Amino acid sequence: MGDLVKPAGPGSGRGTGTVVMADVARLAGVSPMTVSRVLNSPGRVAPETRLRVLDAVRELGYRPNSAARVLATGRSRVLGVVGFDTTLYGPASMLFGIEQAARDAEYGVTITSLAALTQRNVAEAVDRLRGQSVDGVIIIAPHVASVEGLADVSAGLPVVAVGGGDGGVIPVAAVDQYAGAAAATRHLLDLGHRTVRHLAGPSDWLEAGARRKAWEDTLRAAGREVPPVVFGDWSPHSGYEFGKRLADDPSVTAVFTANDQMAVGLIRALHEAGRRIPDDVSIVGFDDVPESAYLSPPLTTVGQDFGQVGRHALRLLLERIGGAPVEEGRRITVEPELIVRQSTGRPG
Amino acid sequence: MGDLVKPAGPGSGRGTGTVVMADVARLAGVSPMTVSRVLNSPGRVAPETRLRVLDAVRELGYRPNSAARVLATGRSRVLGVVGFDTTLYGPASMLFGIEQAARDAEYGVTITSLAALTQRNVAEAVDRLRGQSVDGVIIIAPHVASVEGLADVSAGLPVVAVGGGDGGVIPVAAVDQYAGAAAATRHLLDLGHRTVRHLAGPSDWLEAGARRKAWEDTLRAAGREVPPVVFGDWSPHSGYEFGKRLADDPSVTAVFTANDQMAVGLIRALHEAGRRIPDDVSIVGFDDVPESAYLSPPLTTVGQDFGQVGRHALRLLLERIGGAPVEEGRRITVEPELIVRQSTGRPG
């Protein structure tokens, strides 16, 4: 049969020669279907044919058109990530961890960050991603509002959350914030401090809530006074403001801040007020940002393995994509690690 | 004519009822083509019909299938970003800036990070993205190796770089590293320091090279001695190591580090050695990470507007996607800003 002279389609407009599967098939002397099989289920085709096809693929530099594949299969091997404040160390590391895990599983990742973490915005983001034919969505949503009602939004689309969420219908992979914060608080009590002040994260962040609760529970369990909480916004500035207020109160000997950045601000304020760390005040942070080990003094903090959380999140998502039954309250936690450096010591 | 009873295709397998364009058309009493026109070129359809169609879209909750659209048009409205070490503040901010700009332009963003920034890896990443039918690629590639030979790789696919690149065939959007580093160095000289030491970034990073050259040129222009450079790896640790070596040399009164993280380590080492900042040694960093203002002492540094760079990069990319002629050496730079805080002062 002669070649059909077909008009260049819109897709092939760019670049002179877009190689399609039919070209490969022709060169290898097989049908397009066989080429498809070589690419997708190599076992089901005779070895010799397989090699011939692969040679043709290489020779022509053929790359499958993902859009066509998506259209035909309904699966895209791309997942969406909804992030928030991805310049913060935590979320950025989380994103990186997910991306790594996704790549290993041969999934692509498309991201959407949110300006504000409201339920409406999250819903919009998920919808936008759905429009991009993602197979599933991971939400880096450490925010109360963002998880509520997500179940409706995600109708028919697998969704998992990382770093927060209280394990409703949506599976969650997270660091055990509670354990980390409890360890931090206990560490300070063990050193002999009578009680521990806490600079919490924003009250609507789930992680902030968990850390705060652990701090409170730990104090209570030890029969200690629970001082009033103060809420920061994760920024060094809020730590600084907190520190300025604290500096005049000599009864304060130990502080646990909900992240390292706030600890930086706190340290600064205490330095300015002439209070020494850890001699006058002990400080524990949370996150173990790369700078922590080199602050003055090196910061005692709680380290989290974001890479591992990312891998777990992906695993949960793939379970769902694979059609695993919806299991209420599915949750994987990773244990954080208290890293004792020089910002903590015995009181007085 | 009667409805054809067609078997549920693979794409519609998930979820009970995937609404497609034909459904909307039926409800609105028009042909699918008219629905398509309403969605893509609203002007070309009668206002009354348009409303009827839009109502139908709303009522059914219709969402166009992007894969089908891509297949039919050859354009995806998705762009790829190739990043490296996206947990670093700079790259993370860059990514965020690009994502914001892309969203405003109604583009999706899919990311790929690299484990190592080699030419081969970059080529692979670009290829992977091409396979995902992106319309163009932005490379956050501050690395010498990553830009070389990229022109070949990108054949037929619009590519721009941010944050580095020397303006070959590939357009570049970047902060004017040279100007920033020159300002930092000049600032120290203006304060009366005889010369300035420099802790550079890795020698194969373009930004590191630009900052180093600016430092050197500025010293030479002022007729000062140019001390030997030391190369760090951006980490606080490398700053710390540098600081330990420096601490014994009382002739050193001013240091310019190629980023803030290294400055943190340097400060730590100098503190440990009992040298005061800025009384004994003045320090200037680069990046203006959020912590910088709250270090002890608050760090004088060079701030970069990553959001603006991201927008410029996107603009360049859209130019290319729009079919603008390839213009050799196209380059947009953003001016950085020297932020003077308390880590710099007059010598001795």
Next chain:
DNA sequence: GCCCCGAATGATAGCGCTAACAAAGCCGGC
């Protein structure tokens, strides 16, 4: 009143791929 033109809409085909079934070839068992 006829024709031509533009605006609005429809019919058809095809983007590149894969699911599902069909066909062909080969084996051994009886």
Next chain:
DNA sequence: GCCGGCTTTGTTAGCGCTATCATTCGGGGC
């Protein structure tokens, strides 16, 4: 030697959308 079952390959159709051309209709110009 013929048949049932396996392996390997091919054929057909369709995923959901849009480009292109065809069609219809209404309104001036002469």
